[in-house]
Amino acid sequence: MDTFLDSLQAAYGSLTAKKMRSVLSILGVVIGILTISSLLTISFGVRDQIGSYIGDLGANLLVVLPGDTDQSGGFASQFGVSTLTESDVEAIRREVPEVINLNSAMIISHPKFFILAGSPGIQATFNLKLDQGQFPDQNDEFRRSRVAVVGAKVTENPIVIRGQTYEVVGHLSPVTNASSLGGPDVNSMVVIPLSTGWEVTNTKQIFRISMQAPTAETVGPLRERIESTMLQNHRGEKDFSVLTQDDILSLANDILDLITAMISAIAAISLVVGGIGIMNIMLVTVNERTREIGIRKAVGATRGVIMLQFLIESILLTFMAGVVAVGIFSAMIALVKSHVPIPLSLDWYVILIALGFSILAGIVFGLIPAWQASRKDPIEALRYE
Amino acid sequence: MILLRDVNKTYSEGRVAFHALKDVNLEINQGEFVSILGPSGSGKSTLMHLIGGLDRPTIGTVVVNYQSLGILSDKQLTKFRNQNIGFVFQFFHLLPYLTALENVRLPLMYSDYKIDRNHHAAEMLRYFGLGEKLKSKINELSGGERQRVAIARALICDPAIILADEPTGNLDSKNGEYVFETLTTLHQLGKTVVVVTHDEHLAKRAHRIIHVKDGHVS
Numbered sequence: 001m002d003t004f005l006d007s008l009q010a011a012y013g014s015l016t017a018k019k020m021r022s023v024l025s026i027l028g029v030v031i032g033i034l035t036i037s038s039l040l041t042i043s044f045g046v047r048d049q050i051g052s053y054i055g056d057l058g059a060n061l062l063v064v065l066p067g068d069t070d071q072s073g074g075f076a077s078q079f080g081v082s083t084l085t086e087s088d089v090e091a092i093r094r095e096v097p098e099v100i101n102l103n104s105a106m107i108i109s110h111p112k113f114f115i116l117a118g119s120p121g122i123q124a125t126f127n128l129k130l131d132q133g134q135f136p137d138q139n140d141e142f143r144r145s146r147v148a149v150v151g152a153k154v155t156e157n158p159i160v161i162r163g164q165t166y167e168v169v170g171h172l173s174p175v176t177n178a179s180s181l182g183g184p185d186v187n188s189m190v191v192i193p194l195s196t197g198w199e200v201t202n203t204k205q206i207f208r209i210s211m212q213a214p215t216a217e218t219v220g221p222l223r224e225r226i227e228s229t230m231l232q233n234h235r236g237e238k239d240f241s242v243l244t245q246d247d248i249l250s251l252a253n254d255i256l257d258l259i260t261a262m263i264s265a266i267a268a269i270s271l272v273v274g275g276i277g278i279m280n281i282m283l284v285t286v287n288e289r290t291r292e293i294g295i296r297k298a299v300g301a302t303r304g305v306i307m308l309q310f311l312i313e314s315i316l317l318t319f320m321a322g323v324v325a326v327g328i329f330s331a332m333i334a335l336v337k338s339h340v341p342i343p344l345s346l347d348w349y350v351i352l353i354a355l356g357f358s359i360l361a362g363i364v365f366g367l368i369p370a371w372q373a374s375r376k377d378p379i380e381a382l383r384y385e
Numbered sequence: 386m387i388l389l390r391d392v393n394k395t396y397s398e399g400r401v402a403f404h405a406l407k408d409v410n411l412e413i414n415q416g417e418f419v420s421i422l423g424p425s426g427s428g429k430s431t432l433m434h435l436i437g438g439l440d441r442p443t444i445g446t447v448v449v450n451y452q453s454l455g456i457l458s459d460k461q462l463t464k465f466r467n468q469n470i471g472f473v474f475q476f477f478h479l480l481p482y483l484t485a486l487e488n489v490r491l492p493l494m495y496s497d498y499k500i501d502r503n504h505h506a507a508e509m510l511r512y513f514g515l516g517e518k519l520k521s522k523i524n525e526l527s528g529g530e531r532q533r534v535a536i537a538r539a540l541i542c543d544p545a546i547i548l549a550d551e552p553t554g555n556l557d558s559k560n561g562e563y564v565f566e567t568l569t570t571l572h573q574l575g576k577t578v579v580v581v582t583h584d585e586h587l588a589k590r591a592h593r594i595i596h597v598k599d600g601h602v603s
Binding site: 003006009010013014017291292294295296297298299300301302303304305378379382 | 434437440463466468474478479482483487491492494495496538542
């Protein structure tokens with residue numbers, strides 16, 4: 001313990017003796033740690049947002065999407081002409097009658113609004129709450145009524161979609177944390193009947209079929225039955241996916257993981273560059289303090305003790321870099337959190353990871369200088385001018 | 386007891402070999418006060434380094450306190466130095482960013498002594514009249530004070546042997562005299578004292594003079 005404290009004191013003495021050099025040498029590591037912390041926090045923020053959006057969807061949700069997400073085509077297989085049809089909805093209604101709020105939906109492009117054409121029950125899937133009015137019902141669906149329920153940001157009445165006017169029959173409750181990632185902005189949403197959407201677009205596309213299992217325990221078994229019904233309806237060709245909320249979440253997380261891994265690799269490069277700077281400074285320090293190494297060896301310091309001393313010095317440098325980076329990062333979060341749509345917060349595990357990485361960088365990049373210091377011959381070291 | 390048998394030390398620099406010590410045979414008894422006298426480059430410092438276990442002979446045997454140094458590993462040799470040898474150097478070799486107390490305490494940090502290190506180091510400095518300078522940095526001390534700190538550091542682990550390499554070389558006559566008197570006192574207290582010097586006047590104050598010239602001992 002005494003040796004450790006002595007090493008810490010020696011390291012502190014050395015670092016404070018050359019303040020400017022110490023500050024400049026940690027800059028690279030500060031930038032590296034700052035990059036890692038920022039990426040982690042943004043990644044966690046996005047994850048939280050997507051998680052909260054998916055969590056906001058109706059309970060025990062089951063969704064059928066076009067394309068097979070398990071195959072190599074993966075996420076990309078969902079783009080293009082949808083493989084879902086009206087007969088799939090009917091087959092599920094017939095073969096799996098236990099499901100509730102069975103509905104299907106399509107999305108219509110519009111320069112201003114997020115238009116969701118959905119059959120009755122769509123409000124349960126998207127957890128949409130009415131402030132006033134009513135959702136289009138089965139009658140509207142049958143008559144292909146030109147009616148719409150609009151989000152809080154939509155003020156027009158009537159509204160015009162592809163040259164046709166729609167009467168606003170309901171207003172959605174305003175949503176404070178309107179989703180900006182991974183989901184539609186409820187406040188600028190326009191909901192119309194599915195049959196109306198088909199007529200307007202002159203297609204019978206279905207982008208998703210949604211339903212709810214009556215209880216959490218039945219989600220798994222019902223999913224299997226829906227899958228087998230769909231497979232039968234598609235003559236054995238699995239060109240669709242049946243997903244639960246967990247699947248949707250894990251799909252989103254898979255994509256995020258990939259992006260995070262790629263950007264982390266870039267962050268790691270900046271940390272390595274910073275670490276090489278630390279190694280360089282430590283090699284200079286070892287050279288400058290050759291006589292000190294000789295003195296310490298003469299009076300009884302073993303190679304291990306000398307190595308420990310310089311390793312502690314290197315760790316202290318990078319740890320300081322970590323602390324500075326966390327400080328700057330906290331200030332950055334406080335400044336920008338109210339201006340970005342992602343929920344950002346300084347989590348203790350991000351701080352721990354940042355400081356952990358800084359210590360790791362100190363060990364990795366301090367090893368060679370510390371080893372060199374420990375190998376110095378005491379006689380030559382004492383003679384060093 | 387210090388015993389050197391057929392000791393040779395050769396330094397090689399590229400293809401050039403320099404024979405610092407040639408066939409040295411030497412015996413210094415326990416409690417003796419010995420001067421090693423010789424001109425610069427004669428090999429006297431090399432001799433001291435071999436006795437102190439700071440270096441190893443190219444050929445030959447060095448036995449100190451009944452311990453053959455040749456069979457010790459680097460780690461064991463370091464421990465041996467810590468426990469048995471007290472070094473006093475011409476240029477003091479103190480660490481500038483440490484206080485006088487911390488410099489004296491240094492060998493204790495590497496030893497197995499279970500004592501109050503700060504108290505022991507402070508007592509040692511007080512013995513050398515530096516009680517007021519415990520927390521002074523080395524650059525705040527005079528040359529004489531620095532050498533006293535260096536002697537205190539050499540004695541802190543209570544070694545049996547004191548090896549002093551030109552201990553008065555950087556001091557004025559008054560401080561030089563103080564250092565030599567201190568070494569004499571240590572000898573009287575039972576320590577084996579070996580002083581390396583090129584000053585014949587100082588060397589004569591030891592009980593025996595070992596002459597070193599061109600790597601040979603006489």
